Amino acid sequence: MKAAVLKSLGSPLVIENVPEPVLGTGEAIVDVVATRVLSYMNEVFSGERNYALELPIIPGPGGIGRVRAIGPDATKLAVGDWVFCDPTVRSRDDIVAPDIALQGLTAAGPGGMRLQRHFRHGSYAERMRVPTENVKRLGAITSAEASQWCALGTALVPYGGFLAANLQPGETVLVSGATGNFGSAAVSVALAMGAACVVAPGRNDRILADLVRRFGDRVKPVKLTGNESDDCESMKRAAPGPIDCVFDIMPPSVGTTVVRAAIMTVRAYGRVVLMGGVGMAGGAGLELPYPWIMRNCIGIHGVWMYPPDAAGRLIALVRAGLLRLDEYEATAFDLDHANEAVEHAAANAGPFKLTVIRP
Numbered sequence: 001m002k003a004a005v006l007k008s009l010g011s012p013l014v015i016e017n018v019p020e021p022v023l024g025t026g027e028a029i030v031d032v033v034a035t036r037v038l039s040y041m042n043e044v045f046s047g048e049r050n051y052a053l054e055l056p057i058i059p060g061p062g063g064i065g066r067v068r069a070i071g072p073d074a075t076k077l078a079v080g081d082w083v084f085c086d087p088t089v090r091s092r093d094d095i096v097a098p099d100i101a102l103q104g105l106t107a108a109g110p111g112g113m114r115l116q117r118h119f120r121h122g123s124y125a126e127r128m129r130v131p132t133e134n135v136k137r138l139g140a141i142t143s144a145e146a147s148q149w150c151a152l153g154t155a156l157v158p159y160g161g162f163l164a165a166n167l168q169p170g171e172t173v174l175v176s177g178a179t180g181n182f183g184s185a186a187v188s189v190a191l192a193m194g195a196a197c198v199v200a201p202g203r204n205d206r207i208l209a210d211l212v213r214r215f216g217d218r219v220k221p222v223k224l225t226g227n228e229s230d231d232c233e234s235m236k237r238a239a240p241g242p243i244d245c246v247f248d249i250m251p252p253s254v255g256t257t258v259v260r261a262a263i264m265t266v267r268a269y270g271r272v273v274l275m276g277g278v279g280m281a282g283g284a285g286l287e288l289p290y291p292w293i294m295r296n297c298i299g300i301h302g303v304w305m306y307p308p309d310a311a312g313r314l315i316a317l318v319r320a321g322l323l324r325l326d327e328y329e330a331t332a333f334d335l336d337h338a339n340e341a342v343e344h345a346a347a348n349a350g351p352f353k354l355t356v357i358r359p
Helices: 039-047 111-120 151-166 181-194 205-218 226-239 256-263 290-295 310-319 335-347
Strands: 004-006 016-017 026-037 063-070 082-085 089-091 100-103 128-131 135-137 174-175 198-203 217-222 243-248 266-276 299-303 329-334 355-358
Touching: 004 335, 016 335, 026 082, 039 335, 063 128, 100 111, 135 198, 135 310, 151 181, 151 243, 151 266, 151 310, 174 256, 181 198, 181 205, 198 205, 198 226, 205 217, 217 226, 226 256, 243 256, 329 335, 335 355
Parallel strands: 174 198, 174 243, 198 217, 243 266, 266 299, 329 355
Antiparallel strands: 004 016, 026 063, 026 128, 026 355, 063 082, 082 135, 089 100
């Protein structure tokens, strides 16, 4: 089969024929129809992000496809089903604290690297092997719709954060990083989950106005100035009442003062979700006042990805019409032009934009 292979960091993907994936018990083979290209894949492939990868690897975190083959332990899946391939692979021998690898992208710790050695190859290929539990049925869709359904992979990240924070309908949310790709998805997901109001801070007036245009007056934009105390007060004033939950998805390039200003807006007994990249590129860590956390009973949730059942629940939100994937504009490339797709994703990283490869 044809695949895009990363053979060394700093080198382009090589498009070549590779062996077919071999089905094992507890696994499924999926024909890949569409797979998203993350805006920072160029930084992963260059080594700038220092992701844990064993090379060579077929990259690609998840995707949309059709089931080609299933193992004897699959009782609901059928050949031909349209499915989402969830890239968050967990070890099966410790349900309390499983090791995790992101198939086709990275891994966490020695256990995650062991997982990656088996489920290393991702979706930039005509076919991929996926753990059975990571194959989520979509119901009937068309091949043309597969590109927009790739947005599930983006929306799942903030959805996992809000699940960890136990976001409730009627609450007020602040999304730190609302003008980015994942942050704008967080705005739409919070509203789909029933948030009464989402405070959306940022520096880009055009994107802030676009969020209001898309979602109406439940979104309260705030133009950031860079002054920590002033920005903190501006965000508080924008909310119609106390801020119940702060969700941070800022990238590694952002300084800690911006993130801290957002976090310090949360009410007493409120929750903070940290899913961004602060500190990953070096520099100072996030310093929060211990007495403020303790005396105000602030819950801080560090979240990487989402629970195993999240994808099915998010698909249900889409099917119910609460989360609209047609907000996303998709630009598609074939597998032969995977390197061009990576360049395009880096140059077009705005809200509600998708770059996809269609093998």
